[in-house]
Amino acid sequence: MQYTSTRNKALSFSAGQCLLQGISAEGGLFVPQSLPPFAPGLFKALQKETYAKRAQAVLAPFFTDFSAEELAYCTRMAYGPQFDSPAVAPVKQVNETAFSLELWHGPTLAFKDMALQVLPHLMRVAKENNRQSEDILILVATSGDTGKAALEGFAGVPGMRIAVYYPSEGVSPLQKLQMITQDGDNVAVFGVKGNFDDAQSSVKQMFADPAINEILKARSLRFSSANSINWGRLAPQIVYYVSAYADMLAAGHIAEGEKINIVVPTGNFGNILAAYYAKQMGLPVHMLICASNHNNVLTDFMQTGAYNRNRPFHKTISPSMDILISSNLERLLFELTGRSDAAVCAMMKDLQEKGLYQLPETALSALKEGFWGGYATEEQTLAAISQTYKESGYITDPHTAVAFSVYNDYKAATQDSHKTLIASTASPYKFAGDVIRALTGKMEEERAALSALEKHLPMPLSVTRLFSRPILHREVLEKTQMANALLEFAGK
Numbered sequence: 426m427q428y429t430s431t432r433n434k435a436l437s438f439s440a441g442q443c444l445l446q447g448i449s450a451e452g453g454l455f456v457p458q459s460l461p462p463f464a465p466g467l468f469k470a471l472q473k474e475t476y477a478k479r480a481q482a483v484l485a486p487f488f489t490d491f492s493a494e495e496l497a498y499c500t501r502m503a504y505g506p507q508f509d510s511p512a513v514a515p516v517k518q519v520n521e522t523a524f525s526l527e528l529w530h531g532p533t534l535a536f537k538d539m540a541l542q543v544l545p546h547l548m549r550v551a552k553e554n555n556r557q558s559e560d561i562l563i564l565v566a567t568s569g570d571t572g573k574a575a576l577e578g579f580a581g582v583p584g585m586r587i588a589v590y591y592p593s594e595g596v597s598p599l600q601k602l603q604m605i606t607q608d609g610d611n612v613a614v615f616g617v618k619g620n621f622d623d624a625q626s627s628v629k630q631m632f633a634d635p636a637i638n639e640i641l642k643a644r645s646l647r648f649s650s651a652n653s654i655n656w657g658r659l660a661p662q663i664v665y666y667v668s669a670y671a672d673m674l675a676a677g678h679i680a681e682g683e684k685i686n687i688v689v690p691t692g693n694f695g696n697i698l699a700a701y702y703a704k705q706m707g708l709p710v711h712m713l714i715c716a717s718n719h720n721n722v723l724t725d726f727m728q729t730g731a732y733n734r735n736r737p738f739h740k741t742i743s744p745s746m747d748i749l750i751s752s753n754l755e756r757l758l759f760e761l762t763g764r765s766d767a768a769v770c771a772m773m774k775d776l777q778e779k780g781l782y783q784l785p786e787t788a789l790s791a792l793k794e795g796f797w798g799g800y801a802t803e804e805q806t807l808a809a810i811s812q813t814y815k816e817s818g819y820i821t822d823p824h825t826a827v828a829f830s831v832y833n834d835y836k837a838a839t840q841d842s843h844k845t846l847i848a849s850t851a852s853p854y855k856f857a858g859d860v861i862r863a864l865t866g867k868m869e870e871e872r873a874a875l876s877a878l879e880k881h882l883p884m885p886l887s888v889t890r891l892f893s894r895p896i897l898h899r900e901v902l903e904k905t906q907m908a909n910a911l912l913e914f915a916g917k
């Protein structure tokens with residue numbers, strides 16, 4: 426399978442090149458030349474397989490420059506005992522039509538693990554197959570979830586190093602503790618004075634700085650990035666939709682070929698795009714339901730085809746969805762316009778210059794055929810947590826609650842009764858304070874909220890252990906010290 430760019434269809438890349446390079450030189454995103462259809466009978470055949478085997482089967486047509494042994498190795502390393510459920514991504518029935526796809530059984534309790542546990546192994550194979558002699562240095566600026574998931578994924582992987590910068594006062598106490606207790610010889614974690622945007626813009630500058638790149642080269646290192654537009658993060662997300670369908674078939678919840686809806690709480694549009702790709706490849710899907718929080722730029726887009734980022738930014742209790750530019754949407758625009766790189770270039774230019782663009786009419790009807798968009802306010806998110814618990818005893822984190830709220834709106838608006846898979850993207854333990862506030866109406870300190878949750882749901886081992894782990898990374902930097910700290914780490 427070869428890949429091309431959303432902004433220049435004349436280009437061609439191997440999967441390995443896409444992983445190592447991250448983004449095409451002219452700014453476009455890597456997309457497969459075509460979407461390989463699922464083999465007939467695949468969903469049934471996968472019922473008895475482990476998640477690692479399922480991943481190997483779904484990824485193989487996308488990674489034709491990898492051998493079967495290499496893919497088996499990567500998926501086995503990624504989807505093993507670091508997940509606290511043998512199913513890796515189990516499906517739980519919540520009510521007659523709603524099924525929760527739990528994507529948070531990995532080491533950091535959020536769905537980013539599903540891709541970031543396998544990406545480092547895929548990158549390592551790609552580096553060897555492409556005869557890249559330099560080791561890889563991953564740079565991450567994080568507002569919370571991604572940094573820890575990347576650290577867990579890359580720690581201890583040979584040929585890889587990772588440096589993570591987080592805003593020292595801009596992440597939750599639990600997220601901070603997760604990062605500053607990270608072990609591994611090949612990791613560095615730095616707090617940065619300022620907000621996320623400060624850390625992010627400095628990381629981008631370092632990435633592009635010719636002098637820094639020269640120094641790294643002399644030390645046999647080369648930058649790579651692990652952000653959500655990397656193809657190596659997207660492809661592994663297709664796997665769990667296939668896996669969930671196989672599980673629903675096996676449990677008799679659906680018949681072979683029966684269509685389901687998929688609801689996804691959306692930020693950067695990576696998770697829901699993977700569901701769209703699965704549908705294009707033959708997964709029986711009726712509607713894809715895009716759930717946003719108060720930052721509802723995508724809801725408006727789904728209704729009108731107008732994407733307009735010129736609006737206030739809201740900080741919400743579902744912070745991983747606080748995004749006004751959904752980078753992976755570019756890949757959907759490419760498909761909706763009949764794979765027109767010219768149309769994508771025009772829209773991305775408008776977004777860059779005016780902060781808005783309009784989808785052409787035919788593409789808008791294609792969008793409306795397959796997608797339904799909705800959003801939840803903060804009050805609706807909290808209400809969805811308590812309502813879902815009261816009605817079915819199931820506890821959701823605030824991100825997942827946004828999806829449940831929007832699903833209820835969808836059902837009321839359409840009367841659609843298809844069985845529906847709801848992507849559950851974080852463990853309630855990751856946002857214990859807000860979950861307990863929704864359930865009891867009381868504000869609790871972090872530790873008290875965690876204990877309160879334990880009455881409903883066993884505490885994951887990674888949380889229990891967190892408070893006894895030694896603090897290994899105390900450094901908090903001024904913005905101007907970030908590059909020096911990086912070079913010191915690279916010199917070790």
Ligand SMILES: *Cc1c(COP(=O)(O)O)cnc(C)c1O
Binds near residue numbers: 535570691695851
């Ligand atoms: C990243 C994240 C999301 C958003 O996923 P996208 O792929 O960016 O749309 C939703 N929920 C949680 C908990 C996340 O960490």
